[in-house]
Amino acid sequence: MHLIETILFLLLAVVVSGWVARMTRIALPLVQIGLGAGVVLITGQSVDLKPDIFFLLFLPPLLFVDGWRIPNEALFRDRVVILELALGLVIFTVLGLGFLIHWMIPSMPLAVAFALAAILSPTDPIAVSAVAARAPIPKRLMHILEGESLLNDATGLTCMRIAVVAATTGAFSLTNAVGTFAWLAVSGIAVGVVVTLAIGLLKGWISRRWGEDVGGQILISLLIPFAAYLAAEAVHGSGILAAVAAGVTMSFTERSGMAQAATRIRRAVVWDTVQFVANGLIFVILGEQMPSIMARAAEVIQTTQHKEVWWLAVYVFAIVAALAALRFVWVWTSLKLTLYRKRGPNAPAKVGLRLVAVMSLAGVRGAITLAGILTLPFVLSDGTPMPARNLAIFLAAGVIIVSLVLATIALPRLLKNVELPPEPSHLEEEDRSRVAAATAALRAIEDRQHAMAEGKSDPDLYAETATRLMEVYRRRIESRSHSEGDDLVRTQRGDEIERQLRLAGLAAERDELVRLGRQRLVDEETARRLIREIDLQELRYV
Structure with a gap:
């Protein structure tokens, strides 16, 4: 003891x-x-x-x-x-x-x-x-x-x-x-x-x-x-x-x-x-x-x-x-x-x-x-x-x-203003990786959509859903493909602005779900699951 x-x-x-x-x-x-x-x-x-x-x-x-x-x-x-x-x-x-x-x-x-x-x-x-x-x-x-x-x-x-x-x-x-x-x-x-x-x-x-x-x-x-x-x-x-x-x-x-x-x-x-x-x-x-x-x-x-x-x-x-x-x-x-x-x-x-x-x-x-x-x-x-x-x-x-x-x-x-030999920048490498990953995702979504829609009575539903998802990846590719000079700085600022806005939106979502849970307007298990999804999304931006 x-x-x-x-x-x-x-x-x-x-x-x-x-x-x-x-x-x-x-x-x-x-x-x-x-x-x-x-x-x-x-x-x-x-x-x-x-x-x-x-x-x-x-x-x-x-x-x-x-x-x-x-x-x-x-x-x-x-x-x-x-x-x-x-x-x-x-x-x-x-x-x-x-x-x-x-x-x-x-x-x-x-x-x-x-x-x-x-x-x-x-x-x-x-x-x-x-x-x-x-x-x-x-x-x-x-x-x-x-x-x-x-x-x-x-x-x-x-x-x-x-x-x-x-x-x-x-x-x-x-x-x-x-x-x-x-x-x-x-x-x-x-x-x-x-x-x-x-x-x-x-x-x-x-x-x-x-x-x-x-x-x-x-x-x-x-x-x-x-x-x-x-x-x-x-x-x-x-x-x-x-x-x-x-x-x-x-x-x-x-x-x-x-x-x-x-x-x-x-x-x-x-x-x-x-x-x-x-x-x-x-x-x-x-x-x-x-x-x-x-x-x-x-x-x-x-x-x-x-x-x-x-x-x-x-x-x-x-x-x-x-x-x-x-x-x-x-x-x-x-x-x-x-x-x-x-x-x-x-x-x-x-x-x-x-x-x-x-x-x-x-x-x-x-x-x-x-x-x-x-x-x-x-x-x-x-x-x-x-x-x-x-x-x-x-x-x-x-x-x-x-x-x-x-x-x-x-x-x-x-430590104030201490100088070291500069580290190599990985921004261009990061952009290339994002473009490559998004391109792979486009191919995978298209192949998967065709496989899932084959023989189904409503193939248009699969096509519409795949198109909506593929548009997200195409925008990501377009925003990263030509980021040079001033465009790269602008992209970085845009990323920071997007990060702040997404965090604000996710915080508002979570607060609203907490309010709904307290007032018993949503099932407790459902609220907990939705809040966890928001938390996982927030981890990407903090």
């Missing part, structure tokens, strides 16, 4: 956090962390955060849906930048920050410092998007940050695993480290792809033979990330990369269009809910851990060469500054060599400092960092306590809070 009550409290905190964030205009992750801490201070009880269970419950679905929904074109277009950030930056951060932490705190062994640096290297895209909600991040920049975060979790956790082995055994082999990393990456990605393809083929075969059950299809999509994660962990691969690969593969398999429209609509709603709840619970649980971690500040400082508690704040701010500086250097170099590479013999590559500063501050740390650092073993291989374990946990928690607050204050200001 205690567990059920705790879960209900956490879910209530997630709901309340959205209201508080909108009323106070404070970043949602900070509100959720504060509510989590408040729940602990009021009830005196908190969730026992077990990292293995935390990773299994939260990471697979969140990484899966991110990999599923991120545009593959954007992912592959900026793959070089993403890989440089997800692989190179992580290793650069581990080396630079590890030596800095060991230099600042000599009592922390170098291997433990590297482990702390490794788990601090992954960024949290959930926190970044929430922090930047008041000043939206440009799409291309957000896609780069999302792609980076999908991969750098695995890189950081792998580096941490290697550092922990070195700390507990006192031995380190570069060859073994590279081999371990390669196996984790290759096997994890392969398992994610294979599991998703196998489930997709089996699901498609069953649906073709015996039909499609919407609820079952949705449940299968929810189970795929867990299947990929567990299968990868079973072969000692990266479950995180398996979940990401499963999501990206899912986006390719969905292009077959085999799923029913009802399945796609309801599945999207379910996944939106799962994503909202999981994101919120992560930060609420993170907030629940903060009071106990901060309460040990006086005890933790005794493990350093200083006795004043305020030195812990110095360490935290120094680590945050070092993370930003290392990221700034790496991002500047990466963008200069990729997005802003020279286009001509005398054209210098220009990298805006504002853009580099945005990407540096966007390196916000989140709950994965805290869950990862909690996996530090309590003892070494000889049975002695792990040196500076509590200090590492305290510093990780402090960096999470400071990076979130700093991003909340600075990112919205820096």
